[in-house]
Amino acid sequence: MKKFTIKLWAVLLLMLVSLQTFATDNEYGLKDNIQDGVILHCFDWTYEQIKEELPNIAAAGFSAVQTSPAHPREPVGAAWYMLYQPYDYKVGENGLGTKEGLTELCTEAHQYGVKIIVDVVANHTNGNLSYVASFWQDQSLYHDYQGGINYSNRWQVTHGRIGMWDLKTEDSRVQEKIKEYVAELKSCGVDGIRWDAAKHIGLPSEEDTFWQNVPDQTMYNYGEILDGTGGDDTVLFPEYQKYISITDNQYGNHFAASFNSGQVNESVGNFNQRKAATNKLVYWGESHDTYCNDGGESKYISQNNIDRAYAVVAGNNGATALYFSRPFETAKSSIKVGVKGSTHFKDREVAAVNHLHNICAGEPNxxxxxxxxxxxxxxxxxxxxxxxxxxxxxxxxxxxxxxxxxxxxxxxxxxxxxxxxxxxxxxxxxxxxxxxxxxxEGEPLPPTPPAPSNLPACATWQEGKTFCYFENSSSWAGPIDAWVWNSNGNMYASWPGSTEHISKVGTHNGKDVYLWSIDKGVFEPTRIIFNSNKKPQTDDLDFENGAYYNASSEKVEVVSQTTGVQLHPVAGESSAKAMIYNLQGQRVDANYHGVVVCNGRKYVQ
CATH class of the missing domain: 2.60.40.1180 (Golgi alpha-mannosidase II)
Structure with missing residues (x-):
């Protein structure tokens, strides 16, 4: 009997080890515990858009994806901030998709080992109670303090309005409704919750049991705390972290600002210097708050400098890191629900950092x-x-x-x-x-496969030209000027440059596309700035012949050049026939009908 017991325990132990290995490892090296991995914020993307990118998201090393709020009503094309003014607390149809769409996304994501986090706005509803569901029109569900907020006054932080009606989160009626909403999200397959405006929701020591009662502790939970609590952070940070992880926005923001000025920051963290535990912190290079709001401090920092900040903060042990998919618009009111943002997250400098984070999980830094x-x-x-x-x-x-x-x-x-x-x-x-x-140490990143082009048909190779394209993705008022230079001097006499060599060649997603072009050999640029009569302007862009830039200072892609095809007839045939496409899948020679497969896409002529 004793031998049987020992053998049984050995088998159970082996099964447990095997299950743990299966749960924490997959072919992408993603982490089962979201806190151990990194998060991609697909801000305002539809569920379908996220689902289409799941293979790339997993390959880039993201263990989780964060969506925008899932409550009902706000349609595609609504301003992004309307999703942060809840109509009701249930999963409903909005500009991101339907409840069924969210469920399908979760199911598909789990096939790749990717977890889904949904943003939940529990601190407040709308600024006008006529725009909320009937249950939430009861004013007894809200704090009655209507004065301004002194952010050094903790009571005002947890009871004041941030432009919307502030929910009485200590009220059991409020807690029960939001708890039901979390349970509904979980039933869809959602793995975690991001709690918006978490610092505005009180703690048990402040006679508010929301954090004690509402979050499902079998899910991942983190809360947005910007700058501090408004009280004694050394006391309140640890109390929040009994229930949720929290954001340390200042750490990443300071690195972004430092790299933007060409400097290296000396910081090893911010909130962890105020008694927050690093293993329950969330870092970032930027967030939707720093990018989308009026005066957002990161929207005019280049993607590359944000990537540098992200690389440093994601290199830490214990804390997770969030990577923000930038919208292509920058004005607050122009950023819309349901519009897919940048897919720069796939680039090697981001993916390699993620893989390092995953491989080194648990190692000190x-x-x-x-x-x-x-x-x-x-x-x-x-x-x-x-x-x-x-x-x-x-x-x-x-x-x-x-x-x-x-x-x-x-x-x-x-x-x-x-x-x-x-x-x-x-x-x-x-x-x-x-x-x-x-x-x-470990498996290297696979070579980056050529991806289907995102370029419009008007972006084509210009033989015999030095050229590039500019998409006015932020709808700047015209005219568009180019300022061009190299180490020997400037091409144009004075700032902001000239419209002389710029022509509009088409549109892409409703945005004008411009070609800057000169004869080869006239001038050899190393840098270029596009601007709208001085302001706004792009960053100093590294010039690459054939590059396609946008108003966010991103090099989206480089136009491919078809170099030629030599044809040899098959034995018994008098001639050889072919259709030629460039790497954008664009037809170069249209003499013959047929089918071609390019980067996994089938084109029929």
């Missing part, structure tokens, strides 16, 4: 900042970020320089492919053009 370089050193790898520029040789201290951090050896940078040498004391190599290098 040591932050190094020296000579204009930032590095997060782990046991199994490191992320190295330049304060400015790219294509630069670096040599930074390996953690404390005593052989306790990245293992000595030769590594390949997963972003550029450059070689890095690691000794007990130093990490040395060349950081590529993106300004971000990632080295780690």
């Amino acid at each position: 040591y932050y190094v900042h020296e000579n204009g370089v930032a590095a997060q050193c782990r046991k199994s790898g490191a992320v190295i970020v330049l304060g400015s520029g790219g294509n630069r040789e670096v040599s930074v201290t390996n953690g404390d320089g005593k052989g306790n951090w990245v293992k000595a050896g030769t590594y390949t940078d997963q972003v550029s492919g450059n070689t890095f040498t690691v000794t007990a004391s130093k990490i040395s190599g060349k950081v590529g053009a993106k300004g971000i290098a990632v080295i780690y």
Whole structure:
């Protein structure tokens, strides 16, 4: 009997280990615990748009996707902030999709090991109670304080209105309704909740039991706390973290600002210096608040500088990190529900950071900042970020320089492919053009496959020309000028440049597309700025022949060049016939009918 018991325990232990391995690992290396992984914020995307990108999301190393609020009414095309003024607390049809669509998204996401987080707005409803469901029109469900908020006064923070009616979250009627909403989301397959305006909802020590009673602790929960609680953070942060993880917005925001000015920040965190536990923090390079609101501090910071900030904060152990998919519009009222944002998350400098985060989960980190370089050193790898520029040789201290951090050896940078040498004391190599290098032990990132083009048909190769395209994705008022230069000087006499070589060639998603073009050999640009009579303007863009830029200073893609095809007749045939397409799937020669497959897409002529 004793031998049987021992054998049974051995079998059960083996089964448990196997189950744990299955739960935490998959072919993408994603983490079962969202806090251990990283989150992609598909802000205002529809459920269907997210579902279409799931293979890319998983391949890029994101363990979770965050959606916008799922409550009913606001349609496609509504201003984004209307979803943050709830009509009712139930899963309903809105500009993101239906309840069935959310359920299908969760089911599909789980096939890839990706979790789904839904944004829940529980602090307030609308600014006008005639625009909420009948249950929520009862004024006894709301705090009656109507004065302004002094953000150093904790009581006002938890009882005052932020432009909308402030729910009495300590009221059992409010708690029960929102708890039912969370249960409904869970029944759809939702894995986690992001609690909007969490600092405005009180704690048990303040006679509000919302956090104690409402969040489902079998789900992942994190709350938005911007800057601080308005009270004693050293006391209130730990109390919030009994129930939810919380955002440390200042840490990532400060890094974004530093990289934007070409500097390296020395910070090792912000909220964790006020007694918040790092393993219940959420970091970011930017968020929808910093990008979408009027005066948003990140909307005019380039994507690359945001990526550098994200690389540093996501290099930490314990904290998760959120990567924000930028809308293509920048004006607050122009950012709309149901409009898909940037897919830059697929780029190697982002994906490599995510894979490092996942591979090194549980390993401590040591932050190094020296000579204009930032590095997060782990046991199994490191992320190295330049304060400015790219294509630069670096040599930074390996953690404390005593052989306790990245293992000595030769590594390949997963972003550029450059070689890095690691000794007990130093990490040395060349950081590529993106300004971000990632080295780690483990399976390398697969080569990036060519993706179906997102370019419009009007963006074509210009033979014999030096050229690029600009999409006025933010609907700037015209005319559009170009300011062009290289190390020898400027092409045009004075700022803001000229419209002389710019012509409108078409539209894309309702936005005008412009071609800047000169004869080859006239001038060799290295930088270009597009602007609308001085302001607004793009960042200094690295000029690449054939590049397609947008108003968010992103290089969306490079127009492909068809180099030619040589035809050889099959034996017995008098001639060879072919249809030729470029990498955009655009027909180059249209003499013959037939079918061609390009990047997984079938084209019929």
